Amino acid sequence: MQRIGDAPLVRRLLIVIAVGLSGLFLLLPLVAIFAQAFSQGVGVFWSNVSDFYTLHAIGLTLGIALLTIPVCLVFGVALAWLVTRFSFPGRRLLQTLIDIPFAVSPVVAGLIYLLLYGRNGWIGGWLDSYDMQLMFSWPGILMVTIFVTCPFVARELIPLMQAQGSREEEAAVTLGASGWTTFRRVTLPNIRWALLYGIILTNARAVGEFGAVSVVSGAIRGQTNTLPLHLEQLYQDYNAVGAFACAALLALIALLTLAAKAGLEWRASRREAFA
Amino acid sequence: MSIRLHNIAKHFGATQALEPIDLDIQEGELVGLLGPSGSGKTTLLRIIAGLENADHTPTPGKILFGERDVTHVHVRDRRIGFVFQHYALFRHMSVYDNVAFGLTVMPRAQRPSAQDIRARVYRLLEMVKLEGFANRYPAQLSGGQQQRVSLARALAVEPDVLLLDEPFGALDAKVRQELRRWLRHLHEEFNFTSVFVTHDQEEALELSDRVVVMSNGRIEQIDTPETLYRSPKNRFVFEFLGDVNYLEGNVHNGTLTCGDAHLTVDLPDGDEELLLRPHEIRLAEQPTPESHLPVTITAISPVGAEVRVELEADWLAKPWLATVRHADFNRLALRRGQRLYAHPRHWRQFSEATENTIAGTHVA
Numbered sequence: 001m002q003r004i005g006d007a008p009l010v011r012r013l014l015i016v017i018a019v020g021l022s023g024l025f026l027l028l029p030l031v032a033i034f035a036q037a038f039s040q041g042v043g044v045f046w047s048n049v050s051d052f053y054t055l056h057a058i059g060l061t062l063g064i065a066l067l068t069i070p071v072c073l074v075f076g077v078a079l080a081w082l083v084t085r086f087s088f089p090g091r092r093l094l095q096t097l098i099d100i101p102f103a104v105s106p107v108v109a110g111l112i113y114l115l116l117y118g119r120n121g122w123i124g125g126w127l128d129s130y131d132m133q134l135m136f137s138w139p140g141i142l143m144v145t146i147f148v149t150c151p152f153v154a155r156e157l158i159p160l161m162q163a164q165g166s167r168e169e170e171a172a173v174t175l176g177a178s179g180w181t182t183f184r185r186v187t188l189p190n191i192r193w194a195l196l197y198g199i200i201l202t203n204a205r206a207v208g209e210f211g212a213v214s215v216v217s218g219a220i221r222g223q224t225n226t227l228p229l230h231l232e233q234l235y236q237d238y239n240a241v242g243a244f245a246c247a248a249l250l251a252l253i254a255l256l257t258l259a260a261k262a263g264l265e266w267r268a269s270r271r272e273a274f275a
Numbered sequence: 276m277s278i279r280l281h282n283i284a285k286h287f288g289a290t291q292a293l294e295p296i297d298l299d300i301q302e303g304e305l306v307g308l309l310g311p312s313g314s315g316k317t318t319l320l321r322i323i324a325g326l327e328n329a330d331h332t333p334t335p336g337k338i339l340f341g342e343r344d345v346t347h348v349h350v351r352d353r354r355i356g357f358v359f360q361h362y363a364l365f366r367h368m369s370v371y372d373n374v375a376f377g378l379t380v381m382p383r384a385q386r387p388s389a390q391d392i393r394a395r396v397y398r399l400l401e402m403v404k405l406e407g408f409a410n411r412y413p414a415q416l417s418g419g420q421q422q423r424v425s426l427a428r429a430l431a432v433e434p435d436v437l438l439l440d441e442p443f444g445a446l447d448a449k450v451r452q453e454l455r456r457w458l459r460h461l462h463e464e465f466n467f468t469s470v471f472v473t474h475d476q477e478e479a480l481e482l483s484d485r486v487v488v489m490s491n492g493r494i495e496q497i498d499t500p501e502t503l504y505r506s507p508k509n510r511f512v513f514e515f516l517g518d519v520n521y522l523e524g525n526v527h528n529g530t531l532t533c534g535d536a537h538l539t540v541d542l543p544d545g546d547e548e549l550l551l552r553p554h555e556i557r558l559a560e561q562p563t564p565e566s567h568l569p570v571t572i573t574a575i576s577p578v579g580a581e582v583r584v585e586l587e588a589d590w591l592a593k594p595w596l597a598t599v600r601h602a603d604f605n606r607l608a609l610r611r612g613q614r615l616y617a618h619p620r621h622w623r624q625f626s627e628a629t630e631n632t633i634a635g636t637h638v639a
Contacts, residue, residue: 167363170326171425173350174357175377175432185380189367 033251036244048245053221057230058249060138064226065206068145072202076153077195081187083154084161085169095158098151106148110215113144136218141226144212149205153198160194193268197261204257208250276341276435276468277302283329283336285318285492292318293329293492295336300470302341305462307479308472310489311515316472317440319489323470324357324438325350340435356429356467360441362421364413370424371409374399377432399427402461419450426458430465439471443478455482476516480504488512510625513550520556520595522549522568522622534590539565540635542624549622549635556597557618558584558607568617570595572609577601584609586617 038045048054083095101109117124117134124135134140168190172182188195210228217224219233227246235243278300285293293315300306308316321327322338325348329336338346345353364373374396378387387395400406403423413421422442429437442458443451459482462469473479479486480500488495488503488511496508507513524533526547531538540549562569573594574585581598597617599609607615624633 167359167361168365171357171359171363171365171428172376172380174324174326174355175380175428176351177376177380178351181380185376186365 030251033244033247036240037248039244040241044241045245045248048239048242049249051242053225054227054230054242054246056222057225057227057246060141060225061207061227064138064142064145065203067142068149068206069199069202071146072150072153073195073199075150076155076157076198077191079154080157080161083158085166098154098158101148101151106144106209106211107215109147110144110212113140113147113212113216117143135216136220137224140216141213141224144216145206145209148209148212149202152201152205153195156194156198156201157191160191164190193264196264200257200261200264204254207253277339278323278436278468278470279337279339280319280323281337281339282334283319283322283338285315285322285327285329291492293322295334296494298487298494298497300468302468303466304484305459305469305471305482307483307486308470308489309474309476309479309486309515311474313491314489315492316474316487316489318492320438320440320470320472323436324355325353326357354432354435356432356434356437358422358425358429358437358439358442360444362413362418362425364421364425364428366413368412369409370400370405370411370413370416371396373413373424374427374431376428381432395431399431402430403427417450418446419454422446422454426461434467437467437469439469441472441474444473444475451478458482480516488515490515510550513623513625518553518596520551520553520597521593522551522619523547523592524590534588536568536588536590537566538568538619540622542633542635547624549619549624551595551619551622553583553596553598554581555619555621556586556595557620558597558599558603558609558615559618560607560615562616563618566616566618568619570615570617572611572613572615575609575611577604582609586615 079094079098083091083098114135115121117127117140119125119128119133119135121135124133127134134143168186169182172186177185208228209226210232213226214229214232217226217229219225219229221230221233225233227250231243231246231250234246278298280296280298282295282297283293284291284295296319298319308319310316318327322329325345329338329346336346337344340353365376368376375392378392378395381387386392397406397409400409403426405420405423405427408416408420408424413424416424426442439458443454446454455478471482473482480503483500485497485499486503487497490511496503496512503512504516507516513519522531522533522538524531524536524538524547526532526540526542526544528544529539529541531540531542531547531549538549540547558570568588568590570586570588570591572584573587576583581600582604584597584599584604586595586597595617599607609615619635622635624635626633
């Protein structure tokens with residue numbers, strides 16, 4: 001007896017397609033990036049990476065990611081909690097609104113922020129009278145980065161918290177636990193893997209974001225240039241090795257992120273097997 | 276600790292889940308809230324616990340534990356133990372940590388020492404016969420074991436009242452029977468006041484000192500299981516507490532007629548419906564002058580203390596169920612397709628308008 005879809009021909013065909021496409025579209029470009037970055041030797045790669053402007057771009061990018069993550073974390077947990085534990089008019093609408101940053105093109109998001117917070121914008125004009133400038137400086141980059149990454153944590157948590165229900169929290173409260181204790185000892189351990197996963201996705205996106213950031217940053221070298229923007233400038237300046245060196249750095253961050261995710265999944269599955 | 280509810284009502288949006296209810300539960304009593312789903316029994320239990328708030332308008336209700344007014348007291352300060360239908364154990368904690376949870380979250384001043392907590396947790400685990408399972412995780416336990424852990428967890432904080440929401444609903448029949456007996460035992464030994472919710476009338480009647488029968492957010496009757504079964508106040512209670520057979524017909528001059536069946540009854544003229552329990556039907560080979568109810572046996576189930584016999588007839592809208600002792604079953608040599616006469620030993624009639632119950636007894 002053979003199971004449905006288990007015919008040898010079908011199986012081989014699917015394997016060939018999957019492996020072929022992964023190699024062609026995923027692995028080959030990755031290899032090409034590193035090959036290009038090191039095409040003129042490690043020395044040239046290193047001099048490009050240790051260039052002042054590149055180092056500054058790396059610092060800015062990582063700094064923005066570091067600031068974005070806690071904001072998205074708090075926002076995501078609060079939102080997921082609100083949506084899954086309370087019932088109120090407009091709950092479904094809110095759940096749809098969470099997805100706006102995913103649905104809107106990042107460039108549009110950047111433009112909206114420019115319109116609102118730019119010097120001639122509604123809020124920006126008012127802030128300008130107090131001598132505060134958000135656009136074309138790092139707070140602007142942070143704002144749009146938060147905008148494009150804020151759904152990740154909430155999106156990871158909502159289905160999980162919906163499935164788990166609030167019974168365990170109710171049980172904790174009947175046993176006398178305070179709200180904070182309940183969250184720390186009951187809710188948090190139940191959602192920690194989803195939370196970490198959300199952080200990883202947030203980080204990946206925050207580091208790699210180009211469209212929205214390019215609109216609001218002004219791309220001033222050594223000041224508001226993030227790594228993806230710096231990469232593009234190098235490429236425009238016909239510094240292919242420099243551009244690919246930056247690309248290799250971004251790819252490296254992405255690979256590390258993937259490794260972290262795989263590690264977490266492995267640990268989670270091992271935990272389940274033992275628990 | 277006694278529980279007193281006064282004028283407790285609950286709306287969810289526009290639907291009324293509970294009509295204003297008064298209920299007194301004595302100290303040490305084990306009370307069952309019995310009703311079909313949607314009758315408001317779980318809502319009532321959750322309001323007692325404080326997991327749900329009763330309506331404040333039009334007139335605010337009141338909840339007293341002993342002399343303590345807990346109406347506005349938060350769940351965590353009500354000193355209740357709550358056992359959930361699906362156990363709600365903390366899945367990432369071991370059995371030990373689950374039971375110890377209530378003790379470890381106490382304010383530092385009241386919290387027992389680590390040794391005392393340990394001693395108490397092991398005493399509770401012993402009580403629920405799970406001493407060897409302290410290091411297991413909930414997912415590694417059977418349903419019955421999980422429910423026992425959840426009971427130990429609730430009792431660890433020495434609550435004033437124990438509230439159980441369909442505690443055995445998700446378990447199979449045998450385990451349920453066992454846990455029921457065991458809970459009754461525990462209740463007698465520790466003498467806490469408990470309220471439990473169930474939709475299983477057998478469970479309610481077997482376990483409770485008193486049963487509160489509910490339907491549509493109303494209390495239909497509060498009585499001891501015996502009184503409840505013997506003298507149900509209305510048709511709903513009678514129907515909910517067991518199998519019912521119906522006999523509809525027209526009464527004229529003290530005789531109820533229905534097709535070719537007739538029965539002498541002490542009722543005024545008019546259309547009537549009589550209700551009978553399966554054990555109130557006697558089967559015989561001959562009719563009597565008072566009772567002429569010809570029936571045919573369509574199914575026999577000899578499992579259990581009594582034989583269950585299904586009866587059909589042209590004059591019956593729905594088949595009847597009769598229970599016969601095994602001795603009678605053998606004496607009458609009952610078999611499928613056999614034609615016999617049913618003789619009601621006892622019947623009831625509930626008048627909708629006056630809410631009066633008329634019962635009749637036949638010497639049969």
